[in-house]
Amino acid sequence: MDTEIVLKSLDLPTDVTVDLFLNNYDVGIDIKKNSKVTYRKYLTYFFKWLESKNVSRVELRRRHILEYKALLEESYEAHTINTHLAIIKRWCNWAFGFGVYEINPNREIKNMKIEEDAIYKHILSTNLFKRLLESIKDSLSHNPLTNARDYSIINLMGRRAFRRITICRFLNKDLSDESGKWVIYPRRKGRDTIGKPIVLGGRAYNPIHEYIIERDKECRKRGILVGEDEPLFISVGNTNFGRTLNPRSVSRLFEERKKAIGIYNPKITAHSLRHSSITWALEGGATLQEVKEFAGHKNIQTTLKYAHNLKRLSGNPERIIDSIIDNMIEKGA
Numbered sequence: 001m002d003t004e005i006v007l008k009s010l011d012l013p014t015d016v017t018v019d020l021f022l023n024n025y026d027v028g029i030d031i032k033k034n035s036k037v038t039y040r041k042y043l044t045y046f047f048k049w050l051e052s053k054n055v056s057r058v059e060l061r062r063r064h065i066l067e068y069k070a071l072l073e074e075s076y077e078a079h080t081i082n083t084h085l086a087i088i089k090r091w092c093n094w095a096f097g098f099g100v101y102e103i104n105p106n107r108e109i110k111n112m113k114i115e116e117d118a119i120y121k122h123i124l125s126t127n128l129f130k131r132l133l134e135s136i137k138d139s140l141s142h143n144p145l146t147n148a149r150d151y152s153i154i155n156l157m158g159r160r161a162f163r164r165i166t167i168c169r170f171l172n173k174d175l176s177d178e179s180g181k182w183v184i185y186p187r188r189k190g191r192d193t194i195g196k197p198i199v200l201g202g203r204a205y206n207p208i209h210e211y212i213i214e215r216d217k218e219c220r221k222r223g224i225l226v227g228e229d230e231p232l233f234i235s236v237g238n239t240n241f242g243r244t245l246n247p248r249s250v251s252r253l254f255e256e257r258k259k260a261i262g263i264y265n266p267k268i269t270a271h272s273l274r275h276s277s278i279t280w281a282l283e284g285g286a287t288l289q290e291v292k293e294f295a296g297h298k299n300i301q302t303t304l305k306y307a308h309n310l311k312r313l314s315g316n317p318e319r320i321i322d323s324i325i326d327n328m329i330e331k332g333a
Contacts, residue, residue, distance in 0.1 A: 078112035161277035164247035173228035
């Protein structure tokens with residue numbers, strides 16, 4: 001393959017350009033088959049974004065990657081952003097190697113910093129979670145539909161450890177009554193296929209049912225038909241009513257609701273609901289394998305991080321020090 005072929009491919013449709021990159025022997029030999037799905041998806045996202053900015057692939061510069069990185073930061077966690085960047089960097093290295101760019105666009109593009117203790121810093125107490133839900137029920141600042149939607153989403157994320165992107169991907173048909181039990185079929189992060197059904201139970205299902213009643217009532221008023229392939233959770237604003245929510249929308253509704261009960265800690269985010277749910281499951285005695293399936297972790301090592309952090313929190317030396325000092329004070333030492 002020579003530079004001329006690569007340059008010509010940059011003017012072809014996105015899928016053709018991505019195919020050329022992925023099928024090129026020089027890079028394709030060490031990209032696993034399953035990873036190619038992610039490469040294709042993330043590169044397509046990036047190239048489509050460039051098109052929306054009227055920037056051709058040949059015109060790609062470092063500032064564009066930085067702008068795209070900033071956009072990703074609004075919706076994704078550090079691990080996911082770094083995966084996006086790694087794929088974009090690999091593309092840039094490949095194109096640079098064929099002389100497409102005089103200066104490699106990915107120079108000095110830094111990955112997001114990942115805090116080792118990020119998990120246990122963001123755990124909500126069950127009392128705080130209860131307060132959060134109760135405040136939504138009693139809220140007078142929103143209409144019944146908005147309250148029902150926000151309550152059902154936050155309740156579902158806290159009880160079943162769903163990510164924001166999973167919440168946004170749910171369709172009406174994913175909710176199903178099977179053998180007298182309500183279940184929901186998730187489309188997990190990084191996977192386009194439907195996963196194993198998650199049993200909801202009354203405490204997770206009932207708020208969704210109440211939300212659906214309010215949603216369908218409003219849809220009928222507006223003359224909107226609700227189909228099985230339509231999103232389960234929708235935007236309820238006047239200008240974009242009925243559209244699919246995006247992860248940023250979920251983050252915004254959570255931020256508003258947490259501040260309503262006086263919580264301003266920036267480290268407590270919508271994603272904290274997932275961390276909290278997994279931790280609560282371990283605290284309640286679920287096995288690592290059970291929690292791995294529950295959380296949709298691909299690797300048990302991810303689940304182990306929660307177990308290690310839980311052990312750290314329950315056996316922390318801070319409590320021992322406080323106990324020693326308290327005893328000294330009581331004895332008048």
